[in-house]
Amino acid sequence: MVADKSDGSPEPDSQSGPGEDFVRLFTQTQRSIYLFILPLVRTAADAEEVLQETNVVILSKWKQFEPGTNFTAWCKAIARLEVFRFRRSRHHRLQLMGEDVVDLLARKIEEQPVDQERRRDALTACISKLRSSDQELLQRRYLAGVTGEEVAHQMGRPANSVYQSLGRVRRVLLECVRRRLSTGGVQQ
Amino acid sequence: MTIHDELLNLANLYCEEALTEEQLDRLQFLLRTDVDCQSLFIEMIQLHGQLLWSGGISPGHQFDELAESAVETDDLELIEAVRKAIPLAPLSAGISHARGSRRIVIAASFMVSVLAVILLVIRQNQLPGPVSVASNETDISTQTSVSEITTTSENSVLPEDVVPVPPLKLDGIARTQPQRPDANAVTSVPVQTTEQFVADLSDADVIEEIDRLIRTAWEDNRIQPAAEAGDHEWVRRAYLTLTGRIPTIEQASEYVTTSSPRKRDRLVDSLLSDSLTAENLAVNWTNLLIGRSNPRDVDEQSLYSFLLEQFTENRPWMETVGQLIAAEGRSDENGATNFLLAHLNDQATPATAVTARLFLGQQVHCTQCHDHPFAKERSQQEFWSLNAFFKQAERKRIPVTANAESGTPRPVWTLADSGGSGMTFYDDRLGRKKAVPPQFAGEALPADGTTSRRMELVRLLNADSNHQVARAMVNRTWAQFFGHGFTAPVDDLGPHNPVSHPELFDHLTKSFVRSGYDMRRLMRWMTLSQAFRLSSVQSEATLAVDDPQEGGTPLFSRAYPRQMGPEQVYDSIRIAIRSVSQQPIDSSVGTTHRKEWVEQFVRSYGTDENDEQLTFDGNISQAMLMMNGEDIESAIPLAAGEVTKSLQDRTVSEAPERLAMATLNRGATENEEKAFRNRYRALSRSLPAEQAMKTATEDMLWAYLNSSEFVSLH
Incomplete structure (x- = not known):
């Protein structure tokens, strides 16, 4: 279904909203914007909320973006403003980290090389190497979209022990991803 | 725990939205003061984010709506591509696990034969029949007769009523300075004052009394004790009990090949002062x-x-x-x-x-x-x-003051x-x-x-005139050495709970007090006692009378086999592989890694005793997989290669011998050798000889490590 009216004319009609190129960039960038936001707020739900607000701004200001410049950086700048706006809004569910800490972290993330794609691929490979009970745990936690506490409840285990197992698995994954990235990553 | 461990723990709780305020403070402190912590934190949270995103909880849906309403293109393919993201399904596990599971299958089939063999060995060993009490007695005197025996009269028990209590200097012990505990201040406590009591308490006497009381219980119950354990069995038991790990091939064979009649005492003494x-x-x-x-x-x-x-x-x-x-x-x-x-x-x-x-x-x-x-x-x-x-x-x-330069700040109370x-x-x-x-x-x-x-x-x-502290320690230590305490459970003493050997329990308690609560001597008495020397091989007759596993009163007429604890398993796997490959496997991971590994088996409960439960069931193949360490995965083939190399011009049967020694501290049985030869022959139909040998060796090593004999302390 790649239909289209904008076919042939890369310049979108200013009345009808952003064009295909913009949308492609936009969709491709979602993940990195989300990953930019997440460490700066306390919870996944907060991150989603900020992402939504950010998207609204991005889509309403699409005309201000100059094609050819760094789209991701542009989006992150917007996201950063949204993070701080969110902090003032008091919608957040948990106590936030200090502004100075958020600032430090944001700067640190902006320095990061843009290698989220490679990281994701490495992560995929690493997950496949986990033993199956750990994979199951990840599925319960992430695929089903429930909190660790609910997972604990389902499995009839104390929450703390589930947190611990999740922590261990994440740590194994972190180390595995690092190893893969440092060895060039292609050792399937 | 390093600062990075701590940070990762906090990051983990952050992901679960379970940080307390105190922990949040601590996290922020770490992030403010340490640049590496910042990167590590971001890395961990982003990993969590990748999983969230791919799992599809997060923005996926909203994004759909948003994109569809705000954008009038149906560029859904792209959106779909983003949403699909990581396939978490275990399907993808199939391929990369194939290797591991092949091993497990082979290991399992080997395991069956190894187990069969073990049973066979036990049966055969029963044939010679239990050794008589009399011959055991003569044995004891040769064992202990050398220098230490001052009196051998069985009646020379310690004075029952007068148990001098070493005075305790309170300021010396309890209140170590809040600054660095000053070694001199701490060491100034009771030991010197107890010398006088120690002098008239001979180890030989204490041990002899232990043996006498244990024998009395055998006689009362008309039971024949098991035969003495062989050198191999005993040396493994001594290492495992005292140092918490099996001996290396060299350590075991050094003991076995020594012919000194006092070698047992010597090994025990050297192990008691060993840092392990x-x-x-x-x-x-x-x-x-x-x-x-x-x-x-x-x-x-x-x-x-x-x-x-x-x-x-x-x-x-x-x-x-x-x-x-x-x-x-x-x-x-x-x-x-x-x-x-x-x-x-x-x-x-x-x-x-x-x-x-x-x-x-x-x-x-x-x-x-x-x-x-x-x-x-x-x-x-x-x-x-x-x-x-x-x-x-x-x-x-x-x-904690904010100077991160001065070492790793830990939370302090x-x-x-x-x-x-x-x-x-x-x-x-x-x-x-x-x-x-x-x-x-x-x-x-x-x-x-x-x-x-x-x-x-x-x-x-x-x-306390009942010496409760000493009693509790004696009982716990005895249980650790013999598999059962004088009461069950070990930490529930009192008139409501019967004691299996009341006189012996008193004897040990009083001797322990008299020695000035000397842990090493307590352990020495137990390790050198006759009961500790018995084989774990049981005869039908013995089993009927002495089976504490089934709730009976323990008579200690044989060594009760039991499963190693997770720390022991961890260390023993490493020792075994090291013995085989003749080189250590990466020791840098050491205790931190062991701790992490053990934690997988622990569940904690917030009960009134801050309880926790160990879920470790001694399933080794599970345990090995849980090591998560590529170190084990890669160490085993390496070790197998090493064996193959060193055996080049010798016979096939030496590989299982070496492997059995490294893992079980005994020689390979005939059946094990046969199983190995068959495996080798089967493999060499499709592989070059050297490769077949290496693969067979590797499989055999897995089989041994997987055997229930390996995880047992017997």
């Missing part, structure tokens, strides 16, 4: 005191270091107990503080229950709410009057007496308010604030 034995004790007691999962904020490392020092220097057990109970100071500077710091929650009820259980061998946690249903002497009042000793103890968190006073109140079952002063063994303290209650408790423990 002190480490093993320190690990065990750290686990007992604060648990393996250690969810509360204490400085585990610091507690471990304290215990290690106590055991390395063989400090009197009473002194260690005193220091733990009366500790004051900072958690990072006085390791002993961490025991109480871990248990002062909930009005110090866990502190009360754990102190009673570990140091006094009494289970009192139920009496917190009601009198003991069977044990009349154990009342709710007793619980609360013990609890009253901890009333002054106060835990405070020290705000202090333990101090608040000068609190007054009675302790509790509600009885009828809802009546009761009040008690601190009271132990019949002596009550004034309930004012003039005395340090914890110091007073230490004094009373030391003066």
